[in-house]
Amino acid sequence: MRYFDARVIENRSLGGGYFVLRLGGCESLTGSRPGQFVMLRGDWGRDPLLPRPLSLLSVAHEGRADLLVKVVGKGTALMERSPPGSRVSVLGPLGNGFPVPSADVADLLVAGGVGLPPLFMQAESAGRLGMANGSEMLYGARTSRDLVLLGEIRALGIALRLATEDGSLGRRGRVTDELEARLDHWRAAASPRRLRIMACGPREMLWAVGRIAQSCDIECYLSMEEQMACGIGVCLGCAVAARTRPYLYVCKHGPVFPAAEVMAYAPAASTSQSEGGAQ
Ligand SMILES: Cc1cc2nc3c(=O)[nH]c(=O)nc-3n(C[C@H](O)[C@H](O)[C@H](O)COP(=O)(O)OP(=O)(O)OC[C@H]3O[C@@H](n4cnc5c(N)ncnc54)[C@H](O)[C@@H]3O)c2cc1C
Numbered sequence: 001m002r003y004f005d006a007r008v009i010e011n012r013s014l015g016g017g018y019f020v021l022r023l024g025g026c027e028s029l030t031g032s033r034p035g036q037f038v039m040l041r042g043d044w045g046r047d048p049l050l051p052r053p054l055s056l057l058s059v060a061h062e063g064r065a066d067l068l069v070k071v072v073g074k075g076t077a078l079m080e081r082s083p084p085g086s087r088v089s090v091l092g093p094l095g096n097g098f099p100v101p102s103a104d105v106a107d108l109l110v111a112g113g114v115g116l117p118p119l120f121m122q123a124e125s126a127g128r129l130g131m132a133n134g135s136e137m138l139y140g141a142r143t144s145r146d147l148v149l150l151g152e153i154r155a156l157g158i159a160l161r162l163a164t165e166d167g168s169l170g171r172r173g174r175v176t177d178e179l180e181a182r183l184d185h186w187r188a189a190a191s192p193r194r195l196r197i198m199a200c201g202p203r204e205m206l207w208a209v210g211r212i213a214q215s216c217d218i219e220c221y222l223s224m225e226e227q228m229a230c231g232i233g234v235c236l237g238c239a240v241a242a243r244t245r246p247y248l249y250v251c252k253h254g255p256v257f258p259a260a261e262v263m264a265y266a267p268a269a270s271t272s273q274s275e276g277g278a279q
């Protein structure tokens, strides 16, 4: 797989350091699965040198790809300032994705902060297959300013439940509190559909989701993040401990893992760190 040139078609600010980069020239991303990502580098000289990993938010047939980005450092700040017409180098689609939606399974998609893109794309894919009905997205962050693209999510036809740690929108608390409430609801409703959980967000949130899924014996998939240099399994910089072998490489074996594969190495539960999700 080689880097290809794409162009910024639109750079839409969502406020709070979030923006959606719409790229053209991404025909080779057609058929990408939710959870897959790209390595992206702008035409910005040598600093920063390395490309940055970004999940796909949406991919359209005519070579258009959308990315949701939050500014956290130099690379993402430069992306935020990329005007329409800017050239970017893109490698992808990389990694594996979430399992495909299925008619006999209800998916609970748990997004924390800027962990939204793979779950947005999963909901979009479920909608396209006519399977969004019955699945739910639970989306949490520190404050309402970190909950973005709400209109676009609702337009996908999936039920949306929000949580903020400061109570400014949706349930006050962590997105994992909402997950536990929804699981109680599902148990009480005795739905014949099997439940499945898919999550992406800050590491502490992922561990908490994995623990909840394990305690309820629910199939669960976690999309992990690590700093990445190559994105293709060469630099060995994105290793995480795993159950079935000493290390798994997030870029190559993930970023989506069955929770059982990585939960064996999750730290003991902590109540002090943020799980809601401003990544
Ligand atoms: C598979 C994958 C998918 C991702 N998808 C998205 C996405 O859709 N949208 C988005 O905004 N971001 C996403 N990220 C995170 C994004 O890659 C980083 O925020 C970005 O690389 C930071 O680059 P920077 O130059 O702006 O910041 P830097 O100056 O490189 O770093 C700023 C701070 O962020 C921390 N950091 C950098 N990269 C990561 C990382 N991967 N995980 C945890 N902390 C990190 C650094 O330690 C530092 O404290 C994803 C990461 C991975 C691995």
Ligand code: FES
Binding pocket: 227, 228, 229, 230, 231, 232, 233, 234, 235, 236, 237, 238, 239, 249, 250, 251, 252
């Ligand atoms: S980023 Fe290089 S091996 Fe994963």
